[in-house]
Amino acid sequence: MKTWKMAARAEKMNPSVLREILKVTDLPGIISLAGGLPSPKTFPISAFADACAEVLKNDGAAALQYAASEGYGPLRQAVADMLPWNVDPAQVLITTGSQQGLDLVAKVLIDPGSRVLVETPTYLGALQAFGPMEPTPVSVASDDEGVIVEDLIAKAKDSRFIYLLPNFQNPTGRTMSEARRVAVSAAAEAADLPIIEDNPYGDLWFDEAPPLPLTARNPEGCIYLGSFSKVLAPGLRLGFLVAPKAIYPKLLQAKQAVDLHTPIFTQRMVVEVMKDGFLARHVPTIRALYKRQRDAMTAALTREMKGLDVTFNAPVGGMFMWARLPEGIDTVKLLPKAVERGVAFVPGAPFYADGQGDPRTLRLSFVTASVDEIDTAIAALAATLREQLAHDAAAKVQRELAAT
Amino acid sequence: MKTWKMAARAEKMNPSVLREILKVTDLPGIISLAGGLPSPKTFPISAFADACAEVLKNDGAAALQYAASEGYGPLRQAVADMLPWNVDPAQVLITTGSQQGLDLVAKVLIDPGSRVLVETPTYLGALQAFGPMEPTPVSVASDDEGVIVEDLIAKAKDSRFIYLLPNFQNPTGRTMSEARRVAVSAAAEAADLPIIEDNPYGDLWFDEAPPLPLTARNPEGCIYLGSFSKVLAPGLRLGFLVAPKAIYPKLLQAKQAVDLHTPIFTQRMVVEVMKDGFLARHVPTIRALYKRQRDAMTAALTREMKGLDVTFNAPVGGMFMWARLPEGIDTVKLLPKAVERGVAFVPGAPFYADGQGDPRTLRLSFVTASVDEIDTAIAALAATLREQLAHDAAAKVQRELAAT
Numbered sequence: 001m002k003t004w005k006m007a008a009r010a011e012k013m014n015p016s017v018l019r020e021i022l023k024v025t026d027l028p029g030i031i032s033l034a035g036g037l038p039s040p041k042t043f044p045i046s047a048f049a050d051a052c053a054e055v056l057k058n059d060g061a062a063a064l065q066y067a068a069s070e071g072y073g074p075l076r077q078a079v080a081d082m083l084p085w086n087v088d089p090a091q092v093l094i095t096t097g098s099q100q101g102l103d104l105v106a107k108v109l110i111d112p113g114s115r116v117l118v119e120t121p122t123y124l125g126a127l128q129a130f131g132p133m134e135p136t137p138v139s140v141a142s143d144d145e146g147v148i149v150e151d152l153i154a155k156a157k158d159s160r161f162i163y164l165l166p167n168f169q170n171p172t173g174r175t176m177s178e179a180r181r182v183a184v185s186a187a188a189e190a191a192d193l194p195i196i197e198d199n200p201y202g203d204l205w206f207d208e209a210p211p212l213p214l215t216a217r218n219p220e221g222c223i224y225l226g227s228f229s230k231v232l233a234p235g236l237r238l239g240f241l242v243a244p245k246a247i248y249p250k251l252l253q254a255k256q257a258v259d260l261h262t263p264i265f266t267q268r269m270v271v272e273v274m275k276d277g278f279l280a281r282h283v284p285t286i287r288a289l290y291k292r293q294r295d296a297m298t299a300a301l302t303r304e305m306k307g308l309d310v311t312f313n314a315p316v317g318g319m320f321m322w323a324r325l326p327e328g329i330d331t332v333k334l335l336p337k338a339v340e341r342g343v344a345f346v347p348g349a350p351f352y353a354d355g356q357g358d359p360r361t362l363r364l365s366f367v368t369a370s371v372d373e374i375d376t377a378i379a380a381l382a383a384t385l386r387e388q389l390a391h392d393a394a395a396k397v398q399r400e401l402a403a404t
Numbered sequence: 405m406k407t408w409k410m411a412a413r414a415e416k417m418n419p420s421v422l423r424e425i426l427k428v429t430d431l432p433g434i435i436s437l438a439g440g441l442p443s444p445k446t447f448p449i450s451a452f453a454d455a456c457a458e459v460l461k462n463d464g465a466a467a468l469q470y471a472a473s474e475g476y477g478p479l480r481q482a483v484a485d486m487l488p489w490n491v492d493p494a495q496v497l498i499t500t501g502s503q504q505g506l507d508l509v510a511k512v513l514i515d516p517g518s519r520v521l522v523e524t525p526t527y528l529g530a531l532q533a534f535g536p537m538e539p540t541p542v543s544v545a546s547d548d549e550g551v552i553v554e555d556l557i558a559k560a561k562d563s564r565f566i567y568l569l570p571n572f573q574n575p576t577g578r579t580m581s582e583a584r585r586v587a588v589s590a591a592a593e594a595a596d597l598p599i600i601e602d603n604p605y606g607d608l609w610f611d612e613a614p615p616l617p618l619t620a621r622n623p624e625g626c627i628y629l630g631s632f633s634k635v636l637a638p639g640l641r642l643g644f645l646v647a648p649k650a651i652y653p654k655l656l657q658a659k660q661a662v663d664l665h666t667p668i669f670t671q672r673m674v675v676e677v678m679k680d681g682f683l684a685r686h687v688p689t690i691r692a693l694y695k696r697q698r699d700a701m702t703a704a705l706t707r708e709m710k711g712l713d714v715t716f717n718a719p720v721g722g723m724f725m726w727a728r729l730p731e732g733i734d735t736v737k738l739l740p741k742a743v744e745r746g747v748a749f750v751p752g753a754p755f756y757a758d759g760q761g762d763p764r765t766l767r768l769s770f771v772t773a774s775v776d777e778i779d780t781a782i783a784a785l786a787a788t789l790r791e792q793l794a795h796d797a798a799a800k801v802q803r804e805l806a807a808t
Contacts, residue, residue: 001625002596004651005564007537010512013657040465048468052456061444064452064637096500096641100663107536108414128661132511133411160409192406221405233468235668237500247408253417257532258662259504263670264639 009132027339031377033364034344036170036319039293042286043233044273051272059268067264069256070094071240074271079226079240082279085216091242093251096262098200098227098239100255102129105196105223107254108247109160110135117155117162119147121351121361123170123198126163135160137353144313146176149183156191164195167202167210168318171351171363175316178211185217193221200227200239203283205317206291220244223251228270230319231283236266289367290319296371297321297364300378308385312364319367322348325385328392330359338384343377413536431743435781437768438748440574440723443697446690447637448677455676463672471668473660474498475644478675483630483644486683489620495646497655500666502604502631502643504659506533509600509627511658512651513564514539521559521566523551525755525765527574527602530567539564541757548717550580553587560595568599571606571614572722575755575767579720582615589621597625604631604643607687609721610695624648627655632674634723635687640670694723700775701725701768704782712789716768723771726752729789732796734763742788747781 055063070076071094079094080087095101102125110116110133118126120139127137138159141151146166156162164184166176176184188195197214215222219242227239243251255261298314301323305312312323325331331347338345348361369377459467474480475498483498484491499505506529514520514537522530524543531541542563545555550570560566568588570580580588592599601618619626623646631643647655659665702718705727709716716727729735735751742749752765773781 001593001598001622001648001650004598004648005513006651006654007511007513007515007518009515010654010658013654015653015657035470037470040469043465043468045460045464045468048464049457049460052460053453056449056453056456060449060452061447062639064447064449064639065444066439066441066633066638096663096667099661103662107411109409109411111411111413114411125661125664132658132661189405194405194408218405229470233669234470235466235468237663237665237667244405244408246405247410249419250410250414250417253419254414254536257503257529257536258507259500259641260529261641263500263641263667265637266667266670 009134012134013131030339030342030344031369031373031380032344033366033369033374033377034346035368036365037368038230038234038319039289039367042289044278044282047273047278048233048269051269054272055265055268063265063268065264067261067267069252069261071262072264072267072271075267078271078274079242083224083226083242084212085219087242091244091248093241093243093248093255094262094267095239095241095255096259097229097234097237098198098225098241099125099129100258101223101225101239101241102126102198103258104241104251104254106130106133106135108250109194115159117152117159117193118353119164119169120353121171121348121357122163122353123165124351126198127353139352139354144174145180146174147184149180149187152184153187153191156187156193159193161194161196162188163198164214165198166214167199168204168315168320170201170318171320171346171348172322173313173315173318173320174322175210181211181214181217185214189218189221195222196225197222198225200225200230201318202226203231204287204290204319206287206294207316210317215242220246223247231279231286232270232273236270238262238266238270287317293366293369293371293374294321296374297366297378300375304378304382305385308382308389310385319365321364321366323362323364324358325360325362326389327360329385329388331362332359334384334388337388338381341380341384343380343384345381413538416538417535434743434746434748435773435777435784436748437770437773437778437781438750439772440769441772442634442638442723443693443771446693448682448686451677451682452637452673455673458676459669459672467669467672469668471665471671473656473665475666476668476671476675479671482675482678483646487628487646488616489623491646495648495652497645497647497652497659498666498671499643499645499659500663501633501638501641502602502629502645503529503533504662505629505643505645506530506602507662508645508655508658509565510534510537510539512654513598519563521556521563521597522757523568523573524757525575525752525761526567526757527569528755530602531757543756543758548578549584550578551588553584553591556588557591557595560591560597563597565598565600566592567602568618569602570618571603572608572719572724574605574722575724575750575752576726577717577719577722577724578726579614585615585618585621589618593622593625599626600629601626602629604629604634605722606630607635608691608694608723610691610698611720614721619646624650627651635683635690636674636677640674642666642670642674691721694771697770697773697775697778698725700778701770701782704779708782708786709789712786712793714789723769725768725770727766727768728762729764729766730793731764733789733792735766736763738788738792741792742785745784745788747784747788749785
């Protein structure tokens with residue numbers, strides 16, 4: 001073989017920036033605040049063991065056979081029952097992780113060059129899933145409450161959809177307020193702009209449930225993506241989407257072409273685990289754990305970053321916190337130094353679709369590391385930052401001396 | 405929402421012809437020779453139950469966490485060890501069923517309008533997987549030994565690849581001979597034409613193993629797709645591909661964008677099941693069962709179709725047999741009548757990429773139904789056919805009388 005002639009879309013594919021960054025963070029002895037890995041303490045291992053045994057004993061042959069592309073009927077029903085609006089199970093499509101929902105949406109809605117609106121910043125995995133269909137992503141200005149409605153309206157025309165992550169967003173941890181949801185929903189409907197609502201973290205609220213999903217307000221204008229990764233376990237790759245009748249058949253055809261169906265064994269496992277109201281007992285334990293770890297991280301940042309010009313938020317749920325370091329700091333350059341001191345984070349810039357990312361930002365996960373590890377890691381991050389600031393100040397003095 | 409503006413590729417998606425056909429075959433009381441469902445008797449249910457318990461006991465947290473996009477290391481090693489040529493595990497990518505391998509290949513190699521060569525007839529699922537990337541499929545003339553080399557050479561120019569299923573092909577059950585493999589491999593290499601080799605059935609040989617894969621003859625010019633669906637269970641959706649260094653990174657990036665990774669729990673289950681040489685004991689039992697059922701079907705066809713102009717092959721492995729009914733019969737029209745008599749099959753015409761399918765052909769699966777069911781089903785099929793022939797003959801007499 002002399003040459004492999006690739007598709008144009010493949011020529012444009014690049015290794016994930018984030019993935020390359022995270023390679024350096026995966027070393028032994030590093031406390032990682034980088035990845036979005038749920039705490040393994042939250043995995044209901046023994047409940048899964050019981051469920052596997054039951055499924056194989058009672059329905060072994062069916063659990064190992066080919067199955068329907070739409071997903072396992074009882075799981076589709078369970079999803080419909082879980083959601084806080086009136087969902088017909090016929091509109092639920094089980095996916096191999098919610099990431100696959102993004103791939104199917106891209107296949108069905110994006111032509112090369114299609115405008116696709118995203119938050120500023122947005123989930124990098126969505127940009128990667130949409131990428132092969134070659135859209136033109138357009139960042140909508142956003143504040144602490146989510147996308148800014150005026151900018152959404154200004155950019156809606158000729159856009160295929162807006163991709164939104166209203167609850168405890170990845171990467172910022174922010175939540176779209178009720179007032180903003182009302183306004184965004186109305187604006188999208190007025191502009192005939194579909195909303196792709198991604199809600200992997202919505203159940204991980206700490207004090208009170210977030211406002212109603214956007215999809216609940218206008219089901220015919222939205223595709224809703226959900227996941228079992230954060231309430232049960234990511235290693236099963238089980239997610240779902242809910243789509244209106246106008247678009248569901250195309251998503252189903254795309255799903256069938258991609259992998260025929262999501263593994264039926266894991267679908268049945270999850271139905272078995274969830275029976276008798278398991279999630280209602282289990283999810284509060286995850287919320288309590290992550291809330292303690294968020295508290296530990298905000299306390300550690302307050303303590304360790306004292307006197308430095310560092311801002312950060314205190315998300316009311318989810319997995320991630322967003323911070324901004326003093327002027328002049330570039331978190332991409334800071335990362336290797338932090339890793340030397342034993343802590344990893346994710347620089348914020350890659351999460352901006354327009355390439356105009358703020359170099360001072362970073363994402364911190366508070367779910368994987370324990371409270372003690374969080375304390376150690378934030379202290380190490382602060383030491384790294386102080387050293388960098390001292391180094392930058394010294395360099396500045398040197399430059400000034402050299403100039404006089 | 406007034407309208408959902410869809411991507412051009414989605415506008416062209418149609419419900420699977422086969423899927424629509426199979427809906428009528430899925431009724432209670434019907435013996436289906438239609439679907440490609442492995443016999444559930446072959447599923448090692450208790451071995452899976454033991455494996456689930458072991459994996460969750462020993463590695464529960466890791467088995468439920470996010471994992472590498474490339475796949476689980478020991479599974480990649482096991483795949484490399486299984487294959488009959490020297491494979492570096494670094495070139496193995498674990499997929500969510502081998503169908504997903506086709507989706508990734510399409511994303512990386514097909515531009516809209518790209519020529520893609522396929523067999524006559526070919527696997528319908530491959531046409532569906534390639535479809536969203538909008539290729540122009542071109543059928544290469546084929547005989548009982550596979551694609552005809554002269555026609556392959558004539559059509560190779562400006563084609564992105566040729567998709568081949570050399571062992572016990574779906575739908576025809578035919579196997580590419582050693583001589584044909586040598587010639588096809590040489591012709592593809594000379595034309596710098598990549599081969600996508602799909603081998604889901606290769607282990608299901610009855611008397612002797614098929615010739616070496618095409619990929620073994622020129623690993624740098626081929627992507628090889630394999631599956632655990634037929635030797636363990638399809639409900640896990642576990643497959644793999646082996647790709648040369650020139651193209652592997654792009655396939656990996658596409659995989660990561662699609663679903664991050666294949667479920668790690670099922671990957672670990674399969675590694676656990678396969679330890680201690682399980683497949684070497686298990687697969688021969690599948691071969692023996694399917695061989696008995698193939699024998700039953702050829703015997704039943706010989707007996708029941710006596711005196712009718714029906715031809716069929718006797719595949720030396722796999723799951724499918726290919727038959728051709730007398731002149732004037734259209735198997736699409738015959739199917740509902742067969743279903744009325746309690747037997748279902750798949751008409752052959754949809755498997756032809758160029759739409760010029762032979763209406764007299766049909767595919768019969770000999771793996772799902774038992775020997776007794778096969779006997780009953782083939783008798784019912786013969787009765788349906790005799791009735792149709794009698795009806796057609798009577799209609800012809802009527803027409804001739806009317807014309808005199």
